[in-house]
Structures are given as structure tokens and as C-alpha cells.
Amino acid sequence: DAEITQSPRHKITETGRQVTLACHQTWNHNNMFWYRQDLGHGLRLIHYSYGVQDTNKGEVSDGYSVSRSNTEDLPLTLESAASSQTSVYFCASSESGRASYEQYFGPGTRLTVT
Amino acid sequence: SQQGEEDPQALSIQEGENATMNCSYKTSINNLQWYRQNSGRGLVHLILIRSNEREKHSGRLRVTLDTSKKSSSLLITASRAADTASYFCATDANAAGNKLTFGGGTRVLVKP
Numbered sequence: 001d002a003e004i005t006q007s008p009r010h011k012i013t014e015t016g017r018q019v020t021l022a023c024h025q026t027w028n029h030n031n032m033f034w035y036r037q038d039l040g041h042g043l044r045l046i047h048y049s050y051g052v053q054d055t056n057k058g059e060v061s062d063g064y065s066v067s068r069s070n071t072e073d074l075p076l077t078l079e080s081a082a083s084s085q086t087s088v089y090f091c092a093s094s095e096s097g098r099a100s101y102e103q104y105f106g107p108g109t110r111l112t113v114t
Numbered sequence: 115s116q117q118g119e120e121d122p123q124a125l126s127i128q129e130g131e132n133a134t135m136n137c138s139y140k141t142s143i144n145n146l147q148w149y150r151q152n153s154g155r156g157l158v159h160l161i162l163i164r165s166n167e168r169e170k171h172s173g174r175l176r177v178t179l180d181t182s183k184k185s186s187s188l189l190i191t192a193s194r195a196a197d198t199a200s201y202f203c204a205t206d207a208n209a210a211g212n213k214l215t216f217g218g219g220t221r222v223l224v225k226p
Binding site: 031033035041042043044045048058059090092094095096100101102103104105106107108 | 144145147149154155156157158159162164202204206212213214215216217218219
């Protein structure tokens with residue numbers, strides 16, 4: 001069965017370190033998204049991609065970067081981790097085209113920056 | 115900024131009762147979607163309603179959309195303990211982009 005996976009599921013890192021969160025989907029979806037979820041804010045969009053070599057900034061992109069070298073993967077990098085980036089991170093994917101489609105979410109990565 | 119705002123923020127009901135939650139949004143949309151999130155898990159898509167639709171059903175779920183009031187409601191009928199979760203509305207302003215803006219969610223507790 002197709003799925004979307006994230007790794008690691010839990011990560012503790014120190015302020016100033018570079019961290020990369022992995023997202024891998026086997027749906028063959030062109031669209032991929034990264035969100036962060038914090039209490040009181042719901043999910044906020046960090047970056048998104050509509051296909052290989054395409055990346056776009058979302059609502060809260062400062063301090064984050066993504067790259068899309070293939071259809072299956074969209075890794076999220078925190079260039080220099082800050083305590084404000086302690087959060088739960090979700091990756092999602094969806095079909096692309098003229099219609100609107102549901103998004104399929106991964107299980108999330110809980111990141112703690114100390 | 116959040117496009118959708120859910121109301122209430124939390125809801126506690128007995129098994130068998132109906133649960134209703136509302137979502138208000140600010141700008142024009144192409145469609146509105148509802149998602150469920152069980153504790154510690156990712157979001158799961160429940161239902162999508164397009165801007166030209168007023169009501170949609172899926173099993174025990176009923177969603178309404180009033181674009182003139184920029185609001186939507188999700189009704190869960192005959193609730194079960196397994197319905198305990200957080201429910202989020204998400205708006206899609208641009209069909210081609212499929213970029214969603216989520217509200218803060220409603221936490222629903224169904225007591226057995």
C-alpha cells in the first residue's frame with residue numbers, strides 16, 4: 001500500500017545545530033507540503049513543492065529550507081535550530097491537477113530544541 | 115495567520131449524542147476540507163466540500179457550507195468513543211495549488 005513516512009519520529013537537538021527531517025511518499029504525488037503544529041496555532045505551512053526542482057515558501061518559512069531532487073522525497077532542513085522551532089512537524093502529499101485533492105499526512109516528527 | 119477558526123475549541127459529549135463544530139474563514143475559497151487527528155497521530159482527511167456545494171454527507175458525517183457567511187459546520191451523528199479526536203477545517207483558496215490553510219481545531223471527547 002502507498003504511504004507517507006517521516007523520520008526520525010522524535011529528535012532532540014541543541015540550539016545552533018543543523019537538523020534535517022526526512023519525508024518519503026510512495027503515492028507518486030507531485031505536491032508535497034511541510035507543516036508545523038503548535039498548541040494554539042493549528043497547522044502552519046512551512047514550505048511546499050509542486051514537483052521536482054520546485055520549492056516555495058509558506059507562511060512560516062524563516063529558518064527552514066527544502067529541496068526536491070525526486071518525486072518521493074522532500075527533506076526539511078533547519079539551518080540553525082532555535083528553541084522557537086520546538087514543535088511537531090508534519091509532511092503531507094497530494095495529487096496535482098486542475099481539481100482539488102485531499103492531502104495525505106505522515107505520522108509526524110516531534111522535535112525538541114534545547 | 116489562520117484562515118479558519120473552529121468553534122468550540124473543545125467539546126465533551128456522551129456516546130450516542132451528536133457533535134457539531136463550526137468553522138469560519140475570511141477569504142474566498144475554492145473548497146473546504148475537514149480532517150481528524152487522533153492523539154499523537156497525523157491528520158486524516160474526512161470530507162471535501164466545494165464552494166458550489168451546500169451540503170455533503172459521508173457515513174455519519176454531515177458537512178454544510180455557507181459561502182455568504184464564510185462558514186462551515188461538521189456534524190458527527192451517533193458519536194462513538196472512537197470519534198474522540200481533534201477536528202480541523204482547512205480552506206483551499208486556489209484549486210491549482212492545493213495549498214491548505216488550517217484552523218486551530220476542535221477537541222472532541224466522547225465519553226462511553
